[in-house]
Amino acid sequence: MSDPHLPPPYIAWSSFLNKRLLSRILWISKRRHLLQPFITKQLLEDIAKHKELSALLISGDITNFGTHEEYQQAANWLKALPLLPVVIPGNHDLMAPISHKNGLALWEKWSDRHFPFIRFFEKVAVIGLNSALPTPPFTAYGRIDRKQLQKLASLLAELDEEGYCRIVMLHHPPHKGLLPYRKSLINTSAFSKVLNTHGAELVLHGHSHDATLTTVEGTNIPLLGVSAASMASDYPQRRASWNHLTFIAHDAGWQIRLLRKDYTGRTLSRMQWLSHIPTKQAIC
8 A cells, every 4th residue: 555644643833844835735725635534544444354464565655744743643553553564755754854763763663774675574575665855846756866776786686596576665656657757756767777687576656646557667577556545536546445465476486466455345456467477468
């Protein structure tokens, strides 16, 4: 799941003497009517029914403004989730500069101090990246810095040798055209080069608020997006949903099964494919 955008607690006005003020105005005028906490609650209740799940991957934007108060609130929310969360930050979580101790340090139990990090679930390895950074007003682009890319390359190579199913998670989609440039992953080509060289079985992203299945730019690696976990929408691809993913070892690679469900528990789509076969040949 991704982009729950939890309703903000009380926040001192001094926190909004920066880019956050524009987002606050947008929240009051529009976003609070589209992003409903009862929808996220229902979505989590449906997830909790699936006792076979190993983890809950959350690809960013838990907060709206990335303030200390919101990080604290989000930490309490993460503690109460029905199963183990694995978390990366989104652009809203790092909307303006914030010290580590007042921000991401509060989520280290479910994330890490340094990126990329790995969480293992039997032979499935989830690699978490941080593409979020404070940006100028009216932009929300992301970037994976050189240090992260170098470490990602070595991790992908090592995990491949050890026979792991490699799942990469970042907030901004590494695919041109899914979002305008001002909201995109601006070094998609560098990221794609690493993935094209070392491979991965699946890449997950948030940010777009759209349920999409494409590929990482310049590769055949599946790229899976999901709608915002609190989004009220009449459009099926933007209706709050979550992706139930199953990974099964196969002689020719990994069989990946995808079941997309909305917050009411209704199945919206199902697909399966082998990791060495392009997803456009997937069985629906």
